[in-house]
Every structure is written in structure tokens, then in C-alpha cells.
Amino acid sequence: MGHEGALLEVRQVGKSFPGVQALAGVDLAVRAGEVHALVGQNGAGKSTLVRCITGVHAPDAGEIVFAGEPIRSWSPKHAADLGIAVVHQRTRLLPSLSVAENVHLGHLPTRGGLLVDRRAAHRRTRDLLARFGLDVDPTTPVSRLSMPERQEVAIARALFRDARMLVLDEPTAALDAEQASRLFALVRNLTREGVAVLYVSHYLEEIFDLADRITVLRDGRLVSTQPTSTLTETEVVTLMAGHRPVVRGAAGAGAGTARDADALLELEAVSTAVLRELTLAVAPGEIVGVTGVVGAGGHELARVLYGLTRPGAGRMCLDGEPYTPRGPRQAIRSGVFLVPEDPAQEGLVPVMSVAGNISLVDLKGIRRGGVLDLRRERRAAEDFRRRLRIATPSVATPVRSLSGGNQQKVLLAKALTAGARLLVLEEPTQGVDVHAKEEIHGIVRSVAEEGTAVIAVSTDIRDLLEFVDRIVAFRRGRVVADVPSGLTSYAEILDLTVGSAEAVAS
Amino acid sequence: MSAVASATTRRRVPRVGGVDLYSFWPVAVMAVIVVVTAARTSNYFTVFNFENILSQIAPLGIVTMGQAILLVSAGLDLSVGYNIAFAGIVTGLLLEHGQPLWLAVAAGVGAATFVGFVNGLLVAQNRAHPFIITLGTSIFLFGLDTQMTGGAPVNDMKGLYTAFGGTLPGGVPTLAIPFVAVVVLAYLFLRFTPLGRRAYAIGGNEEAAYLSGIAVKRTKVALYTIMGLLVGLAAMCLAGEINEASFNLAQNYELQSIATAVIGGTALFGGRGGALRSLQGVALWGIVQNAISFAGLSSNYQQMALGVIIVIAVMVTRAQR
Numbered sequence: 033m034g035h036e037g038a039l040l041e042v043r044q045v046g047k048s049f050p051g052v053q054a055l056a057g058v059d060l061a062v063r064a065g066e067v068h069a070l071v072g073q074n075g076a077g078k079s080t081l082v083r084c085i086t087g088v089h090a091p092d093a094g095e096i097v098f099a100g101e102p103i104r105s106w107s108p109k110h111a112a113d114l115g116i117a118v119v120h121q122r123t124r125l126l127p128s129l130s131v132a133e134n135v136h137l138g139h140l141p142t143r144g145g146l147l148v149d150r151r152a153a154h155r156r157t158r159d160l161l162a163r164f165g166l167d168v169d170p171t172t173p174v175s176r177l178s179m180p181e182r183q184e185v186a187i188a189r190a191l192f193r194d195a196r197m198l199v200l201d202e203p204t205a206a207l208d209a210e211q212a213s214r215l216f217a218l219v220r221n222l223t224r225e226g227v228a229v230l231y232v233s234h235y236l237e238e239i240f241d242l243a244d245r246i247t248v249l250r251d252g253r254l255v256s257t258q259p260t261s262t263l264t265e266t267e268v269v270t271l272m273a274g275h276r277p278v279v280r281g282a283a284g285a286g287a288g289t290a291r292d293a294d295a296l297l298e299l300e301a302v303s304t305a306v307l308r309e310l311t312l313a314v315a316p317g318e319i320v321g322v323t324g325v326v327g328a329g330g331h332e333l334a335r336v337l338y339g340l341t342r343p344g345a346g347r348m349c350l351d352g353e354p355y356t357p358r359g360p361r362q363a364i365r366s367g368v369f370l371v372p373e374d375p376a377q378e379g380l381v382p383v384m385s386v387a388g389n390i391s392l393v394d395l396k397g398i399r400r401g402g403v404l405d406l407r408r409e410r411r412a413a414e415d416f417r418r419r420l421r422i423a424t425p426s427v428a429t430p431v432r433s434l435s436g437g438n439q440q441k442v443l444l445a446k447a448l449t450a451g452a453r454l455l456v457l458e459e460p461t462q463g464v465d466v467h468a469k470e471e472i473h474g475i476v477r478s479v480a481e482e483g484t485a486v487i488a489v490s491t492d493i494r495d496l497l498e499f500v501d502r503i504v505a506f507r508r509g510r511v512v513a514d515v516p517s518g519l520t521s522y523a524e525i526l527d528l529t530v531g532s533a534e535a536v537a538s
Numbered sequence: 539m540s541a542v543a544s545a546t547t548r549r550r551v552p553r554v555g556g557v558d559l560y561s562f563w564p565v566a567v568m569a570v571i572v573v574v575t576a577a578r579t580s581n582y583f584t585v586f587n588f589e590n591i592l593s594q595i596a597p598l599g600i601v602t603m604g605q606a607i608l609l610v611s612a613g614l615d616l617s618v619g620y621n622i623a624f625a626g627i628v629t630g631l632l633l634e635h636g637q638p639l640w641l642a643v644a645a646g647v648g649a650a651t652f653v654g655f656v657n658g659l660l661v662a663q664n665r666a667h668p669f670i671i672t673l674g675t676s677i678f679l680f681g682l683d684t685q686m687t688g689g690a691p692v693n694d695m696k697g698l699y700t701a702f703g704g705t706l707p708g709g710v711p712t713l714a715i716p717f718v719a720v721v722v723l724a725y726l727f728l729r730f731t732p733l734g735r736r737a738y739a740i741g742g743n744e745e746a747a748y749l750s751g752i753a754v755k756r757t758k759v760a761l762y763t764i765m766g767l768l769v770g771l772a773a774m775c776l777a778g779e780i781n782e783a784s785f786n787l788a789q790n791y792e793l794q795s796i797a798t799a800v801i802g803g804t805a806l807f808g809g810r811g812g813a814l815r816s817l818q819g820v821a822l823w824g825i826v827q828n829a830i831s832f833a834g835l836s837s838n839y840q841q842m843a844l845g846v847i848i849v850i851a852v853m854v855t856r857a858q859r
């Protein structure tokens with residue numbers, strides 16, 4: 033294979049998980065001293081590829097060659113021993129330990145093999161940090177550092193053991209523009225020292241700012257690897273989407289399709305730590321898809337609507353009345369229900385029965401003379417089991433033994449039990465199979481037909497386009513598009529959420 | 539995906555009415571002990587002996603029901619031992635000062651209930667582990683108990699002894715009445731009341747319970763208050779039975795009540811279990827203690843046997859998962 037001078041070579045790598053071919057026949061070559069960007073939509077296979085390279089997953093097919101040697105043993109420790117370091121979006125440092133202790137974790141210098149030599153640890157950490165122009169005291173506990181400082185410490189830790197390759201996974205997600213530019217300077221310094229950098233990011237502008245070459249993945253396959261200088265952002269979006277963005281000039285123009293007169297939900301200039309002056313209206317019976325990359329604002333909107341985050345500024349109205357929920361209890365009482373992202377973690381009580389989980393949101397509804405009418409509870413659950421086709425041996429089965437799609441349906445049954453006027457769904461089809469996806473789309477549509485307003489927050493643009501009436505796209509806390517879903521395309525929305533194309537906000 | 543895989547590969551467990559058969563292992567063990575002991579001794583199967591077991595386990599059984607309610611909600615109460623003593627001492631001192639029985643009992647039970655309420659507030663407000671909060675309460679109460687009695691027990695419970703120390707016509711110990719009533723009420727509470735259901739939800743997944751609109755804090759306060767009330771009742775039983783109230787009225791009750799609930803099959807970390815299962819644990823506890831004294835062995839062997847039972851209980855619970 034003719035990748036002369038490549039430090040890392042990924043050859044025909046494939047990886048599948050039950051029901052999903054996450055990667056198929058992917059090639060990638062990263063040279064020493066280059067910044068190599070890896071881009072693709074959610075589910076394109078970026079994370080799986082990164083996990084194979086960093087030893088978390090063993091590939092099913094193909095091989096990965098590092099510094100001329102094929103990797104034969106798969107563990108994060110082995111990858112680190114080879115000189116492959118990774119910094120994740122959410123850095124994993126131990127907050128109560130000092131910077132020096134975090135940098136040296138597992139490798140603290142000792143005196144006589146017993147006592148930790150703190151002075152040596154601090155000196156070495158200071159030298160290391162100075163090398164990257166970082167001004168952090170090695171004795172400070174990590175819990176007292178800011179997010180960007182933690183990121184820098186994480187990078188320093190990654191490079192402490194003379195890493196020859198650094199994998200940065202969404203490193204700027206928690207950083208502002210100035211902090212990001214500091215990070216970029218640090219990355220450039222590293223490449224000058226000959227470190228190879230694999231850079232995974234949703235934001236094309238920073239990739240064009242930093243990367244020497246760009247590799248695009250789509251649906252688990254390699255689309256192309258080209259030098260950045262030969263590409264434009266539009267071309268990259270086209271490669272990611274598989275077709276050209278047709279700019280219909282509709283983005284923004286169709287904004288505010290919800291006729292303000294009969295809107296159920298109205299937000300006016302709502303701001304939080306993430307959202308920037310969000311104005312939005314949703315009509316009864318309307319399904320609004322909210323998208324954007326992770327951290328762009330969709331999930332923050334869901335939290336605001338459910339009273340989990342309180343806006344610092346702005347006004348919210350529900351059915352013409354001011355709406356300021358202090359928590360899920362008040363939200364549910366006002367007719368708002370949230371179906372959270374991770375059913376098993378946040379939405380359901382895993383050891384409780386299907387029937388128990390459904391009735392939990394409205395125990396009053398099955399109460400008769402102060403006690404629970406278990407027969408009525410079971411009948412209601414049986415009803416939902418038929419209507420939503422929940423595949424379960426019985427409604428007495430604990431929900432933890434149900435599949436992801438069926439757990440999602442139990443959550444929707446809960447939402448219907450709550451009698452919500454506004455239903456907020458977070459990643460409603462994440463991790464469910466194609467068949468369950470279609471069923472969930474159908475359930476959501478029929479709920480909307482009965483007059484319930486639905487806000488579906490998802491990073492999966494294609495999935496949203498299949499069932500929503502309108503798409504609202506977020507980028508760094510601002511709305512960059514608000515269009516009827518029939519007037520836009522996957523590529524256009526993708527371009528608006530990741531590219532630097534100037535937003536035509538309403 | 540992995541959950542489905544493990545569900546199909548998991549060993550089939552025989553089930554009865556939705557509950558797997560292994561949950562009833564304490565019943566089997568009890569049957570064996572009863573048969574063996576009865577075969578080796580002549581006077582085991584006497585009414586008197588079973589009455590004896592019943593009155594011995596009644597106060598602990600009442601506390602175990604409260605502990606089961608808390609464990610289901612992923613809580614627990616380590617202050618029950620000294621809280622029982624506290625209630626007993628309050629009642630005892632009032633009786634000593636010539637107060638009427640009803641007032642002394644109301645004050646004692648009220649005092650224990652108040653302690654439960656405070657435990658609930660502290661646990662709910664601080665989002666701290668109930669282990670450390672109730673340990674703090676427990677140590678505080680130990681100091682208070684010894685301060686109130688000056689170290690010497692109140693040794694005449696007067697009317698309370700008359701009420702609880704004896705037997706009903708037919709020889710059934712009076713203590714059986716509150717014990718059976720509490721078991722039935724705890725069963726009904728956990729199975730049929732909204733509050734009981736909320737306890738399971740909080741214990742099974744507190745985040746999901748909160749997102750479902752359950753008032754998590756208020757529920758916790760209510761559950762700990764119920765525990766306080768049961769502690770007060772157990773205190774009256776215990777102090778009345780032995781006609782005494784001192785700081786060590788209910789030594790080790792905190793750990794014994796948790797142990798019996800867990801032996802019966804109530805999960806230590808919430809979401810699963812209940813009153814009837816916990817009752818199995820209490821019954822096994824009583825029968826083992828009794829059988830060992832029938833065998834003429836010292837109480838040291840009781841402790842050893844109970845230790846073994848706790849470990850077996852943990853192993854059975856692990857195997858069920």
C-alpha cells in the first residue's frame with residue numbers, strides 16, 4: 033500500500049454491532065506532523081473508527097498499522113503504550129487530584145519505590161506544561177480549573193508519555209471562540225514537533241482553519257480523503273450528505289410558520305448559558321424537529337421547556353399564559369411532557385413493570401378511594417400494548433427486559449397517559465431498529481393529529497425529515513433555520529448546522 | 539441489545555405467580571429447621587414455644603417492615619435502635635411522673651415519629667446518603683438517651699406492661715396484634731397506595747421518578763416519618779414486654795432489621811422487595827434463634843448462624859440477577 037511516511041494506516045477496516053454495520057472497508061492514513069480531520073454526520077462511523085484506533089473496539093475485518101507494526105492487541109492501554117493518545121469531548125480527569133497527579137496518573141515518580149516524589153512530579157509537570165505554553169500551577173486541584181484549562185491538562189496528560197499520535201474527539205464542544213483558538217495554536221505546535229493529529233469535529237470552519245487533509249465518512253464507508261486546499265465547505269457538505277445542498281433560499285424565509293395567533297407555545301428572546309435569544313412558536317398539532325450538533329441548543333431547549341434549566345432572560349407562554357415551570361412536576365401539570373434521551377437511565381424505572389411505568393406519571397388516574405386500582409392499571413397498560421404494539425410477554429414484565437424500541441414505546445405510552453398538550457421528545461429513535469423507527473414516527477404523527485404539539489430534538493436530520501412538519505436548526509445556541517420540512521433538504525440543514533454558511537435567522 | 543441477549547441466555551428459574559421460586563428459599567430453610575428440631579426434641583411443637591417465638595420477633599418485625607419500606611425507596615435508617623430507646627424512655631419517664639398511659643404513649647410514639655420526620659428532612663434536603671445522615675441521628679440520640687436516664691433504666695413501665703406484657707385469652711401474646719397489623723398494613727401500603735408506589739419508583743430510578751413528576755423530597759420525608767411511627771410502636775411493644783426502658787432497649791436493631799429485610803429478599807439498593815418477603819426474613823431469624831436455644835447451644839452460635847444466613851441471602855440474590 034502506497035502511503036509512504038504514514039504513521040497510522042487503517043486498511044479495509046470493518047466493524048459491526050448487532051443489527052448495524054458501523055464500518056465497512058475503511059482506509060485511512062495519517063502522517064506524522066499533519067492534522068487530519070475526520071468528518072461525517074452522526075452515525076457515519078467516526079466514533080467507531082476512533083474507538084478502533086484507540087483500542088476500545090477490535091475491528092472485525094482489516095488491519096490497523098501503527099509505525100509500521102500491525103496492531104494485534106486491542107485495549108486502550110495497549111494503544112497508549114504504542115503512543116496513541118486520545119482526548120475526549122468530556123475529558124476524564126479526576127477532579128479532586130492535582131494537575132500533576134492527573135498528568136502522572138499511574139506513573140507517579142517515587143522515592144525508593146514507596147513514597148511519591150511530589151517535588152519531581154511537580155517539576156516534570158511544570159516543564160511539560162511550559163512546553164505547550166500552558167500557565168497552570170501543577171499543585172492546583174483539577175476541580176478548580178476552567179473547562180478549557182482542563183482540556184489543556186488532558187492534552188498534556190495524553191502527551192506526557194511521548195505520544196506520537198493525538199486523537200482529538202470534538203475538542204471544542206465546550207469552548208468559546210477565544211479558548212478554541214488557543215487550542216488550535218497548541219495543536220499547531222504539536223504538529224511542528226512531528227506529532228500526528230486526528231481531529232474529529234462537527235464544525236467545518238475550524239477544520240478548514242486547522243486541517244491539512246480531510247477524510248469524509250458516510251454510513252460507515254469511506255467517501256474521500258483530500259487535501260483541504262482542494263476542497264470547499266460546500267463540497268465537504270455534499271460529500272457528507274451524498275448529494276448537493278439545493279439552496280432554495282427557503283431557510284429563514286418560511287420562519288414563523290406557526291401562526292402566532294393560535295400558537296400553543298411561544299418563546300420570546302429566551303436565553304440561557306447555551307441558548308441565545310431564542311424566539312420560537314409552535315402550534316397545536318404541529319411536529320417541529322429541532323436539530324443541530326451536540327451542544328448546539330436543542331437539548332437545552334428541551335430542558336428549559338421541562339423546567340430543568342431556568343432561562344436567564346426572555347419570556348415563555350403556553351396557551352397564552354406565562355409559562356415558568358420550576359420542575360417536571362409543574363411542567364406536567366401545565367400539560368408539557370418530556371421523553372428523555374436515554375430511556376433506561378432517565379425515563380423508566382428498569383425493575384418496575386411495564387404497567388407500573390406507564391401509570392407512574394398519573395397515579396391519580398388509577399386511584400379509587402385513595403388506593404390504587406391495579407386492575408384498572410393493567411387494563412390501561414394492555415390497551416397501550418395493543419395500540420402501540422409494545423412487544424412484551426406481559427404488562428407485568430419489568431421494562432429492563434424490553435428492547436430499546438419497545439422501551440421507547442412505553443415512554444410514549446407514559447406521555448399519552450400524562451395527557452400532554454406539548455410533547456418534547458429527545459432523540460426519539462436513537463438506538464432503535466428501522467422497523468421500530470417507523471412505528472415511533474407513526475405514533476408521534478397520530479399523537480399530533482389529535483392536537484398535541486410535538487417538539488422532537490434529534491441530531492439525526494434524516495430521521496427528523498421523515499416525520500416532522502417543520503425543522504428548526506441550532507448552531508451554537510442560535511436558530512439558523514426555521515423551515516417547513518418539505519422546503520428543505522438534509523444537505524441544506526447539515527450545511528447550516530456544521531458549515532460556516534451565514535445563517536439566515538428569522 | 540445486550541439486555542435481550544442476556545435475557546435469553548439466562549438460566550430459566552421456576553416461577554410462581556410472577557415471582558421466581560428461589561425467592562422463597564427462607565421458607566424451605568425454615569421447614570428443614572422445624573422438622574429437624576422437632577425430631578430431636580420432645581417439646582418443640584408446643585403452642586407455648588411458637589408463642590414465644592412470636593413475642594420475641596414482634597418488635598423487630600415491626601421495625602423490619604419500616605426498614606423494608608425505606609429499602610424499597612433506596613433509603614435506610616440506622617437510628618432505629620436508639621430511637622426505640624428514646625421513645626421508650628420518654629414514655630417511661632412520663633409514667634414514672636404519674637402521667638396517664640395514653641399521654642405517655644402518645645408522647646413516646648410522637649417523639650419517635652418526629653425523629654423520623656427530621657431524618658426524612660435531612661436526607662431529602664441534603665441529597666446525602668441516608669447511611670451517614672441516620673448514623674449521625676443515631677449517635678445524637680444515644681447521647682440524648684443516656685442524658686435523659688442518667689444511665690439508669692426506667693424499670694417500671696406500669697400500665698404499658700399490663701397492656702403489652704401478657705397474653706390474650708387463648709395464650710396468644712398481646713404483641714402479636716400490633717405485629718400482624720403492621721405486616722398487613724405495610725403490605726397494603728407498598729402494594730396499593732400511591733405513596734408506596736412512589737417509594738418503588740424512587741428506589742428503582744430516582745431520576746426517572748423526578749422526571750415523571752413525582753415530588754421526590756416530599757415522598758422521602760413521608761417514608762421516613764412512617765418509619766418513625768413504626769419505631770414508636772415497636773418501642774411501646776418492647777418496653778412493655780420487658781417492663782423496662784433504657785438506652786440499650788433495642789441494641790443492634792438497626793442492623794438486624796436491615797438484615798432480616800434483605801434476607802427475605804428486599805433489595806439493599808432499592809426498587810425491589812416488599813412486606814411479605816421481608817416477613818420471611820423475620821420469621822427465619824426467629825426460628826433459627828429458637829432452634830439453637832432448643833439445641834442447648836449458647837447464643838454465640840445464634841450469632842454465627844445468623845451471619846451465615848445473611849451471606850447465603852446475598853448469594854441467592856446475586857444468582858437471581
